[in-house]
Amino acid sequence: MTDATEPFIDERTAFDSYLRSEKQLSPRTQESYARDLKKFFAYCQHHNITQFDQINAQSVRQNLAQLHRAGLSGKSLRRWLSSLRAFFRFAIRRGWLKYNPAEDLQAPKIEKKLPKVLDADQASQFVELSGDNFLDRRDRALLELIYSSGLRLAEVAGLNIQDIDLQDALVVVTGKGSKTRTLPVGKQAIAALRQWLAVRTQAVSADEQALFITARGRRISHRAIQLRLQQLSQRQSMDNPVHPHMLRHSFASHMLESSGDLRLVQELLGHANISTTQVYTHLDFQHLAKVYDQAHPRAQRKKSGD
Structure with missing residues (x-):
C-alpha cells in the first residue's frame, strides 16, 4: 500500500488506471512501470519535491546518477528512463507538466555480454x-x-x-x-x-x-x-x-x-x-x-x- 507521505499519489493512481484501461498492458508490465516510478518518487520525497513545477531535467539526471552509483545496470536504467518518459508524457496530456524533463537524457550504454558457449x-x-x-x-x-x-x-x-x-x-x-x-x-x-x-x-x-x-x-x-x-x-x-x-x-x-x-x-x-x-x-x-x-x-x- 502506498505511504500517504509519498508525493503525486493521485497522479500515479491515474497513470496506473491509464496503463490498465487504455493501454491494456499486462499486469507484469504495469508492475514494471510501478517499480521504476517508485524509485523516482522516493527521490522526490527525499528532496521535498511535491509539485510538478519542481521537477526538471536536473532532478531526473541526479536520480539517474544516484541509481547508477547504486549499481543499477544500464539495461535497468534505460527501462527506468522509458517509464519516466511515459509518465511525463501522460502528465503533459493532463496539463500537469509543460515539457518532458526526461526526454533528452540518456542512460549509460549497455555493456554487451558475450553469450556463453561450449567448445x-x-x-x-x-x-x-x-x-x-x-x-x-x-x-x-x-x-x-x-x-x-x-x-x-x-x-x-x-x-x-x-x-x-x-x-x-x-x-x-x-x-x-x-x-x-x-x-x-x-x-x-x-x-x-x-x-x-x-x-x-x-x-x-x-x-x-x-x-x-x-x-x-x-x-x-x-x-x-x-x-x-x-x-x-x-x-x-x-x-x-x-x-x-x-x-x-x-x-x-x-x-x-x-x-x-x-x-x-x-x-x-x-x-x-x-x-x-x-x-x-x-x-x-x-x-x-x-x-x-x-x-x-x-x-x-x-x-x-x-
Missing part, C-alpha cells in the same frame, strides 16, 4: 546421451536437434511431426514474428530422431502432433525442457549448467569458426538484422586469441614474464 568437445559430451528408454531417446533427439540446427527454445518446443523431413534431413521451424525457415539437420540428429520416433508412439495421445512429448503424451513445455537440461548437465558431468540457448550459441559459434560466413550463420539463426549475429565474431576472435596465447612462443614468453 566442440563439451558440446559432444553433452549431447551424446547413453540409454535406450523413452526419455533417453527423447532427450538425445532433443539435444542433437537443437545443437544441429541452432534452434531457439520456443522453436524446438513448437515443432510438430510434419515439420521434420528425415529423408531430406530438413526441419521447418517457426521463429520470431511467425517467420518460418527451413534448416538442414545433421546425420547424428537424424539418427537420434529416428530412434525417438520409434518409441514416441508408445505414449503419444491420438490428437497430439508435437514432435517432442512428455511421458504423459502431451507437448513438452518450455520450462520442462529447461529443467531437463539442468538435470542432464549433472548427468553428463558438465562444469556448469547448460541451457537451451547455450546450445544455440555454441552452434552459431562453431559454424562461424568453421565457415567464416557471417551471412550464412545469420540465415541459419533466423536473425532479422546481421548486427545481432555479429556478436559471434567476437566469440570467434576470443577463440583465436586464446589459441594464439597458448601456441605462439612470444605470447608464452610474455605471459611467463608477467
Whole structure:
C-alpha cells in the first residue's frame, strides 16, 4: 500500500488506471512501470519535491546518477528512463507538466555480454546421451536437434511431426514474428530422431502432433525442457549448467569458426538484422586469441614474464 507521505499519489493512481484501461498492458508490465516510478518518487520525497513545477531535467539526471552509483545496470536504467518518459508524457496530456524533463537524457550504454558457449568437445559430451528408454531417446533427439540446427527454445518446443523431413534431413521451424525457415539437420540428429520416433508412439495421445512429448503424451513445455537440461548437465558431468540457448550459441559459434560466413550463420539463426549475429565474431576472435596465447612462443614468453 502506498505511504500517504509519498508525493503525486493521485497522479500515479491515474497513470496506473491509464496503463490498465487504455493501454491494456499486462499486469507484469504495469508492475514494471510501478517499480521504476517508485524509485523516482522516493527521490522526490527525499528532496521535498511535491509539485510538478519542481521537477526538471536536473532532478531526473541526479536520480539517474544516484541509481547508477547504486549499481543499477544500464539495461535497468534505460527501462527506468522509458517509464519516466511515459509518465511525463501522460502528465503533459493532463496539463500537469509543460515539457518532458526526461526526454533528452540518456542512460549509460549497455555493456554487451558475450553469450556463453561450449567448445566442440563439451558440446559432444553433452549431447551424446547413453540409454535406450523413452526419455533417453527423447532427450538425445532433443539435444542433437537443437545443437544441429541452432534452434531457439520456443522453436524446438513448437515443432510438430510434419515439420521434420528425415529423408531430406530438413526441419521447418517457426521463429520470431511467425517467420518460418527451413534448416538442414545433421546425420547424428537424424539418427537420434529416428530412434525417438520409434518409441514416441508408445505414449503419444491420438490428437497430439508435437514432435517432442512428455511421458504423459502431451507437448513438452518450455520450462520442462529447461529443467531437463539442468538435470542432464549433472548427468553428463558438465562444469556448469547448460541451457537451451547455450546450445544455440555454441552452434552459431562453431559454424562461424568453421565457415567464416557471417551471412550464412545469420540465415541459419533466423536473425532479422546481421548486427545481432555479429556478436559471434567476437566469440570467434576470443577463440583465436586464446589459441594464439597458448601456441605462439612470444605470447608464452610474455605471459611467463608477467
